[in-house]
Amino acid sequence: MSSTGVRAFALSSYDVPHGHELVVRSCEDCACPTSGARSARPDRTVHSGRPLVRSRDVLEMPLDSGHWVLFAPQGNGGVVVVNERGLDVFRQFRSPVAPRDLAGHDQEAVTQVVRRLAEQDLVHEPGSPAVASFAESRELTAWLHVTNACNLRCTYCYVHKSSDEMDTALAKSSVDALVDSALRHGFRALRLKYAGGEASLNAAVLLELHDHAVARCAEHGLDLSAVVLSNGVALSPRFTRDLRQRSIRVMISLDSLGETHDAQRPTLGGKPSAHLVMRTIDQLIERGLPPHLSITITSGNTADIASVVRFALARDLTFSFNFFRDNACTGDASGLRYEQQAMVDGVADAFAVIEEAMPPWSVLGSVLDRGQLVEPRRKACGVGDDYVVIDQRGQISQCHMELDSPVGHVGVDDPITAVRRPGIRNLLAEEKEGCRDCTWRNWCSGGCSVATFRATGRFDVRSPNCGIYKAIYPAALRLEGLRVLRFAEA
Ligand code: SF4
Ligand code: SF4
Structure with a gap:
């Protein structure tokens, strides 16, 4: 216009x-949940x-x-x-x-x-x-770690991999515990993220688990939604059909279109994987299950994210950006930590591609790492409130990056009570030094608590990514303005 x-x-x-509903939220298909969503038109x-x-x-x-x-x-x-x-x-x-x-x-x-x-x-x-x-969350999000096995060896992975996988009995009892807990704590919806490892390596249990969740949620009037988080190496036609029939969405990780993806996401045998992932993405589109793309940004691929964005937009796929988060499993992460200016430049290049091929949906909820500019939010994620992680042995954790620090077990604990025990301090933005007077505090919420703690040894300070966030938020608002101008009805 x-x-x-x-x-x-x-x-x-x-x-x-x-236009107001055309918002892709990072929480829809990536790893980290965010609480609360408000979409009603304000009455002024x-x-x-x-x-x-x-x-x-x-x-x-x-x-x-x-x-x-x-x-x-x-x-x-x-x-x-x-x-x-x-x-x-x-x-x-x-x-x-x-x-x-x-x-x-x-x-x-x-x-x-x-x-x-x-x-x-x-x-x-x-x-x-x-x-x-601030909207109150009525949806419980659960990360179900259906397998600890994986056919890739990503450099930034936070899982100490093994061949362990969840069995059907544990899968069903995990669902039962989640449904009972959701009802006990007043939630109205359950969102399941099937993850690992590579979740599709335990496809049969994943599908049984899902069917059980459908039945249990229907029995108790809970809304249910689900997504598989996959590395996209191979998803068979049969599994794709099974997912589609059940309306289970798919998120695929793609970090570049070639070498840098291969370097940070090699196969178990050290071989390239980008070509396999891109093939899977096109197969999913052909089979009527277009995936969401999750782009993890490290020092290795800041210059490549624009090409992944172009690839996604050419296929009408949604995408989100996740900045690499240091974790206990990566060992020496010095080769993955990004420079602030390189990240800002990489995101700016990606934004230029979005401007050129503007999608009808808003990017304000998906390209700002743990921040977003969709609705005011007091915390960056649902840790300690409405997010539960259950591993392949039934251990409950507060965050998928903290699988080695369980806070309970589905066999004996109420999952929501367990994740509300002391552990990760997921503070309000106004409780973080540097954030309480910040213009962006209700949108950024101070960033990922676990990443901040690893970088600073404290939970009550602003994110180490603060400078990046402050640089990219205005640019994202400008993109939203261009979207409005482009798609507004005359
Ligand atoms: S000070 Fe930085 S980390 Fe804190 S809310 Fe503002 S932009 Fe985010
Ligand atoms: S603590 Fe960080 S990694 Fe964990 S769910 Fe929250 S934002 Fe994600």
């Missing part, structure tokens, strides 16, 4: 058909005779030669795109003024612009600033 007209206007994702009635004033700390960024992006970090989010005249309307709220008293604009245009500004908390009545509302 273009705008050179003289009337003021403002656009948001509500002007894009289904505007009286043209009552004064309004602009919100505190609004980000105002040029989008192109005729448009600007506005975003209110202290409110409930949402990007607004304005043309020059719309920007003038917004700027007139520097001091309180009633919309009907704004100078130089016709009232119809002012009403449209002010409505969008108010919906996205960019203006408010004097003395009543927007307050971020």
Whole structure:
């Protein structure tokens, strides 16, 4: 959509058909869960005779030669795109003024612009600033480590691999424990992530487990969704069909289109794997089960993520970025740790590709590592609240990166009670030094607690990725503005 007209206007994702729902969240298909989701359109009635004033700390960024992006970090989010005249309307709220008293604009245009500004908390009545509302999670997410075996040997993997796998009896009793726990603690939905190791190596148990979960959730009125996290080396036609029939989604890891993927994700025998993964991705598309791509970024592939993004967009696939997180299993991780500027440059290259081949869905929930700009959030993930990890022996952990530090067992413990025991301190953003006064605290939430602890020995400080986050958040808002402008209905 273009705008050179003289009337003021403002656009948001509500002007894009289904635009507000077209958000890919990292939590949908990657490893880490995030709590809470809020999608209802805000009700902000505007009286043209009552004064309004602009919100505190609004980000105002040029989008192109005729448009600007506005975003209110202290409110409930949402990007607004304005043309020059719309920007003038917004700027007139520097001091309180009633919309009907704004100078130089016709009232119809002012009403449209002010409505969008108010919906996205960019203006408010004097003395009543927007307050971020944090959605309460009603979904329990469980990582089910159905096997400890894998046919790859990724350099950054956090699993001490073995041939152990979950058996059917344990799989079913894990589901029973999760369903009972979810009901006891008031959850309304269960999200299962079938993982490992390589989950597809224990396909029969995975499918039995899922069918049992379908039956148990139906019996108790719990919503159920599921995803397989796979390395994509080989997914048979039969397994693909079984997943599709059950509406189980697939997430595939792809870190580059060639050598760097091969270097950080070699096979058990040390051979390249990228060509196998790309073949699987195309097979999944052909078989009607398009996967989500998870791109893990280390020092080795910062320069390659743009090519994976191009590959994904050419196939209409969604994707997410996960920054490498140091862990106990990697040993010497010095070769994987990225330089801040290299990461910022790599993400900028990827953003340029997104701008060029803009997808209809918003990237605000999926390309910012553990941060997101979709809705205010107090914590970066659900650890200690609504996230349970169960390994192949039934041991319960708080995070899939902490499999060696179990906090209970499904045979004897209520899983949610177990993960709420002392362990990882998943603090609120305002409890972290450096975060409590940050513009982005309700969106970034201070990053992954485990990664911060490994880097600093403390949970109560900001993420070691802070500088990267602060550099890429504005660029992501700009991308969202371009999406709104491109897909908004005239
Ligand atoms: S990690 Fe940095 S960007 Fe994130 S909330 Fe803390 S201070 Fe802000
Ligand atoms: S602690 Fe970190 S790795 Fe674990 S679930 Fe949370 S964000 Fe993910």
